[in-house]
Amino acid sequence: MSAMTDRGSGATTVTRAYGLLAAVLDDAVKDRRMLVNPARGVNLPRKIGREHTYLTHRRCTSWPLRLGSTAHWC
Numbered sequence: 567m568s569a570m571t572d573r574g575s576g577a578t579t580v581t582r583a584y585g586l587l588a589a590v591l592d593d594a595v596k597d598r599r600m601l602v603n604p605a606r607g608v609n610l611p612r613k614i615g616r617e618h619t620y621l622t623h624r625r626c627t628s629w630p631l632r633l634g635s636t637a638h639w640c
Contacts, residue, residue, distance in 0.1 A: 577611040584610055 575583075588605040595603050621629075 577613045581610055584608065 591603040591605050594600040
């Protein structure tokens with residue numbers, strides 16, 4: 567998982583890949599093909615909170631006009 571992070575993959579991508587791998591290995595343990603799941607207990611990267619950006623009322627009402635639409639979405 568650290569190789570994915572080193573290559574620039576985001577925390578969400580790494581977490582999803584880890585979840586898939588861990589699920590496959592859980593099935594291998596359940597089927598007694600492995601004694602333990604080596605993927606369990608791995609420290610995963612944390613998501614970095616980002617500031618949300620919202621449209622102002624002015625921008626929300628002006629963009630349909632730029633597209634030639636008379637519909638109002640806001």
